[in-house]
Amino acid sequence: MRSLSELLEDRSIAKLGHDLKNAWLALRAAGIELAGASYDVMLASFLLDPGRRSHALEVLATEHLNAALTTVADLIGKGKSARSPSDVAVGVMAASSCANAWAVLGLRDRFTSQPGATAVGPLLERIEVPLIGVLADMEWRGIRIDSDRLRDLSKRFGAELRDIEQSIFDAAGTDFNLNSTQQLRQILFDKLQLPVIKRTKTGPSTDAGVLIQLADLGFDVPRLLLDYRELSKLKSTYVDVLPGNVNPDTGRIHTSFNQTGAATGRLSSSNPNLQNIPVRTPRGELIRQCFVPAEGCSFVVADYSQIELRVLAHLSQDPAFIEAFRQGGDIHSQTAAIIFDVAPDQVTPDMRARAKTINFATIYGQGPFSLARQLGISQEEAKEFIKLYFARFAGVRRFLDETVQNARRLGYVETLFGRRRYIPELKDLNYNIRAFGERTAMNSPMQGSAADLIKIAMVNLAAAMKQGGLKSAMLLQVHDELVLEATHQEVDRVVEITRHEMQQAAELSVPLVADVGVGPNWLEAKA
């Protein structure tokens, strides 16, 4: 019989690590299927305090059990000099594994008797632990890409890049490293004497906002550079890298979904990150088109509509907001009609755009200064606008104020389902840190509740598809969106089940709406 680590090398989808999901995948690679999980120390730690730096077993064991565990890195080394786990003597590995098992049991006892344990229990049992297997299945299945098309894009982007590069050198009158902000500063602000718009800690900023302003003043180098930056980012981060992420055994890309990555309760994705695939620009769309379903399948893409604003409406119980969502239709237009006190059909595109901006500003706890910048109005006007907004949505103002007050008193905020996030910054003596804490306190319940809702939907959807004996499956989660692969036969059923499970994840004071689309690639499936 072959060792587990040999099997892992065969099927690198199963990554060595100490979380339960990776163990699940490793066992599957070895031909052993777990029936389910009952507890996960890492997830328990995450729910008890999502803000802490590490939830690694050895760190938790040191802290709570005063025990020093041997890590995988201790045994095989790190980075390029790392040896294969199969080189470690069986006895050594066994001893380490036993110590780990002991630590898991000790930590579980510790955690279940801890003060915050009552709040954590249901989240762990009903959401996070059931989600482990769902995510393991998604990672295991992976997603297909059109590598030929990406290589073609790489050539095209490369040629374009060389042209732009030459134009910039001509316009600047000298060659330099376009990727070096230091050299760029010298060209822009010393040689060409362009005005400094904004500073970073280390010198004049050259970020996109600055370049746009300089381009609007009629300067060529910043205009060309914006194009260069977009092209270069997309090529080096996505177009050139994604084909190398294809697993040779499966022909698909297997990302990792991290369940303890974001303090709000959102998932994160890495190796590669498939939650930040471009879409905004025409070139971004070309990249999204390269994500394609298996032969004989279509993508089904389901998006929650305005989930964070709906959560806000529910949590705040603001009557105007709730009524707007119950009416249905475009929420930003509805908001505009309420703020500007006009009939819904009298809302102009500009009014809608302003309403949309301030709706987002509210979700993020944004102040008048940045709202003014975004809307292109004075700070005074922005203050008036915010005043008007909160006069119409007094319930939202009250809710946000109470949330911050309670957070100061209790030290934490909570989502709809009791997921906590501690915010020590609220007590900091530094004004900036405190203001940051206040924004965190306002945003986390909304972002976190939305994360809870889609996780519940995912667990229920996986169960429903299994129940229905469907071959189709979830592939990706992108915060408010699910990407599924459905056989042509099953497409209609998958669309309906997905919509149903997302919309019925919980009963709120406003309807939950999911928009579902079908298509031959990720771009075109998005409704």
Place this chain on the structure above:
DNA sequence: CTGCTTTTT
């Protein structure tokens, strides 16, 4: 390794 910049929701 840190800072800057960019990508997504």
Place this chain on the structure above:
DNA sequence: ATTGTAAAAAGCAGA
């Protein structure tokens, strides 16, 4: 008195 929008991952330059 003082900044300035929440949450991530990743590539590149330069020390």
